[in-house]
Amino acid sequence: xxxxxxxxxxxxxxxxxxxxxxxxxxxxxxxxxxxxxxxxxxxxxxxxxxxxxxxxxxxxxxxxxxxxxxxxxxxxxxxxxxxxxxxxxxxxxxxxxxxxxxxxxxxxxxxxxxxxxxxxxxxxxxxxxxxxxxxxxxxxxxxxxxxxxxxxxxxxxxxxxxxxxxxxxxxxxxxxxxxxxxxxxxxxxxxxxxxxxxxxxxxxxxxxxxxxxxxxxxxxxxxxxxxxxxxxxxxxxxxxxxxxxxxxxxxxxxxxxxxxxxxxxxxxxxxxxxxxxxxxxxxxxxxxxxxxxxxxxxxxxxxxxxxxxxxxxxxxxxxxxxxxxxxx
Amino acid sequence: xxxxxxxxxxxxxxxxxxxxxxxxxxxxxxxxxxxxxxxxxxxxxxxxxxxxxxxxxxxxxxxxxxxxxxxxxxxxxxxxxxxxxxxxxxxxxxxxxxxxxxxxxxxxxxxxxxxxxxxxxxxxxxxxxxxxxxxxxxxxxxxxxxxxxxxxxxxxxxxxxxxxxxxxxxxxxxxxxxxxxxxxxxxxxxxxxxxxxxxxxxxxxxxxxxxxxxxxxxxxxxxxxxxxxxxxxxxxxxxxxxxxxxxxxxxxxxxxxxxxxxxxxxxxxxxxxxxx
Numbered sequence: 127x128x129x130x131x132x133x134x135x136x137x138x139x140x141x142x143x144x145x146x147x148x149x150x151x152x153x154x155x156x157x158x159x160x161x162x163x164x165x166x167x168x169x170x171x172x173x174x175x176x177x178x179x180x181x182x183x184x185x186x187x188x189x190x191x192x193x194x195x196x197x198x199x200x201x202x203x204x205x206x207x208x209x210x211x212x213x214x215x216x217x218x219x220x221x222x223x224x225x226x227x228x229x230x231x232x233x234x235x236x237x238x239x240x241x242x243x244x245x246x247x248x249x250x251x252x253x254x255x256x257x258x259x260x261x262x263x264x265x266x267x268x269x270x271x272x273x274x275x276x277x278x279x280x281x282x283x284x285x286x287x288x289x290x291x292x293x294x295x296x297x298x299x300x301x302x303x304x305x306x307x308x309x310x311x312x313x314x315x316x317x318x319x320x321x322x323x324x325x326x327x328x329x330x331x332x333x334x335x336x337x338x339x340x341x342x343x344x345x346x347x348x349x350x351x352x353x354x355x356x357x358x359x360x361x362x363x364x365x366x367x368x369x370x371x372x373x374x375x376x377x378x379x380x381x382x383x384x385x386x387x388x389x390x391x392x393x394x395x396x397x398x399x400x401x402x403x404x405x406x407x408x409x410x411x412x413x414x415x416x417x418x419x420x421x422x423x424x425x426x427x428x429x430x431x432x433x434x435x436x437x438x439x440x441x442x443x444x445x446x447x448x449x450x451x452x453x454x
Numbered sequence: 455x456x457x458x459x460x461x462x463x464x465x466x467x468x469x470x471x472x473x474x475x476x477x478x479x480x481x482x483x484x485x486x487x488x489x490x491x492x493x494x495x496x497x498x499x500x501x502x503x504x505x506x507x508x509x510x511x512x513x514x515x516x517x518x519x520x521x522x523x524x525x526x527x528x529x530x531x532x533x534x535x536x537x538x539x540x541x542x543x544x545x546x547x548x549x550x551x552x553x554x555x556x557x558x559x560x561x562x563x564x565x566x567x568x569x570x571x572x573x574x575x576x577x578x579x580x581x582x583x584x585x586x587x588x589x590x591x592x593x594x595x596x597x598x599x600x601x602x603x604x605x606x607x608x609x610x611x612x613x614x615x616x617x618x619x620x621x622x623x624x625x626x627x628x629x630x631x632x633x634x635x636x637x638x639x640x641x642x643x644x645x646x647x648x649x650x651x652x653x654x655x656x657x658x659x660x661x662x663x664x665x666x667x668x669x670x671x672x673x674x675x676x677x678x679x680x681x682x683x684x685x686x687x688x689x690x691x692x693x694x695x696x697x698x699x700x701x702x703x704x705x706x707x708x709x710x711x712x713x714x715x716x717x718x719x720x721x722x723x724x725x726x727x728x729x730x
Contacts, residue, residue: 202727
């Protein structure tokens with residue numbers, strides 16, 4: 127299949143003046159500034175096929191967003207090459223804009239004081255969409271994302287979950303072939319996250335859109351993407367299908383038990399205890415050795431359990447585990 | 455049937471997008487009617503103070519002082535015009551500072567239409583609503599005061615020069631806002647431009663009162679093109695002065711537009727290289 131994105135040896139080095147301490151040093155810095163270089167992305171290469179849904183993950187400062195920005199065309203690389211839908215993003219930014227949809231989870235692309243409907247109408251003009259085709263597509267998306275009741279509300283009066291649904295509709299209105307999503311579920315509650323994931327997955331499957339997503343939430347990756355690229359310190363450390371990654375690295379769950387007793391005595395294969403306060407027991411479960419329901423059942427059998435929470439390990443831990451595994 | 459050449463079609467699309475942004479700006483300003491009314495009240499308060507001051511100066515008309523050069527009708531209409539322009543100019547510098555400093559510029563750069571033209575079109579929409587509202591308030595205050603109206607075509611000259619003058623003000627403030635690419639905060643350049651508008655623009659006093667060299671400096675500055683020309687047209691309307699003022703405004707509008715485009719291009723290049 128023809129690749130939607132081709133990246134070869136992409137690099138980005140940020141250079142900034144070093145801050146100095148004290149008045150004398152600061153004055154000296156005016157005449158003889160010292161510069162610091164930060165290698166944010168270091169010779170990254172990958173290909174993404176048309177219609178593929180791929181997550182780029184990594185700890186904070188790993189180079190995910192920098193890579194995404196270069197592929198969108200809003201950041202020029204220091205070296206290397208990239209083609210997105212046959213275009214060089216940073217040289218053909220405005221042409222590429224017609225072909226891509228972008229959602230930044232922490233930034234709005236809507237006009238906050240305007241009703242959602244007016245933002246959509248303005249986007250029609252910005253993307254040169256014919257009125258009839260635009261109205262039809264808007265109608266479909268409004269129905270699919272359930273934002274009909276929100277159209278006449280100003281954006282700044284929407285909840286974060288409502289706003290995010292409108293943001294995604296806005297990013298899809300011009301029928302982009304490729305969707306860039308930067309932390310699309312950040313700050314959302316569990317229900318809103320689930321809805322957004324379902325919408326993105328179904329939308330992409332239905333229209334064959336390519337999706338490139340960055341997130342710290344493992345559920346975004348598991349439920350939306352079929353492939354994961356792990357970046358650390360600006361380099362790709364892993365690139366494999368999500369299923370394989372899950373089996374290799376996300377086969378762990380954290381179970382937090384709040385009990386009447388200060389401690390709980392649970393000895394099961396693949397279950398390790400993490401440091402915690404009295405009356406709280408945090409268990410890390412290797413799901414290849416023990417099932418989560420079996421561990422919870424054993425804990426309940428001990429009696430005096432007041433609360434149970436099941437979580438995925440933080441993404442940072444998964445990434446560190448991956449990184450550590452690669453160096454073992 | 456001949457099809458439209460691609461470049462013409464693209465220009466038409468760009469114009470349509472700018473038109474849509476203009477309408478959004480206009481609609482937003484109208485929707486914020488209480489803010490418009492508040493601004494009109496503030497305009498009235500400013501005029502009361504300034505007119506009282508100039509009436510006091512004019513009452514003496516002492517030979518050898520500025521008072522002797524004042525028009526018999528007083529300075530009410532001059533300061534009315536310069537304040538009308540000043541209070542109608544949009545705070546585009548604050549929007550630019552916010553967007554550039556916070557990184558909110560990035561989503562706009564992901565669109566096929568240039569951010570700056572869309573922003574300026576929307577700001578021009580808001581500016582139109584304020585010009586209309588404050589213009590109506592100014593005319594109502596003039597009627598209530600019983601002072602004489604500008605002679606002949608004076609009102610028409612003031613309207614044309616005032617609208618272009620406010621647009622020049624918009625471009626000056628845009629340049630101030632664009633400095634955020636380098637300075638991050640626009641307050642220092644804003645203070646400079648405000649003082650120059652006050653002094654060389656003749657915000658409170660006609661530049662014709664200035665000594666020769668300063669008058670020459672002021673009259674050939676964009677600040678007078680923004681404020682003083684329209685104010686002067688209200689005091690001493692004449693077709694020849696109007697023609698000259700219009701030509702000077704056209705020059706400054708074009709020159710500032712080029713300056714805005716160049717500074718924007720430099721700022722954008724920096725952002726694309728260093729990140730938002």
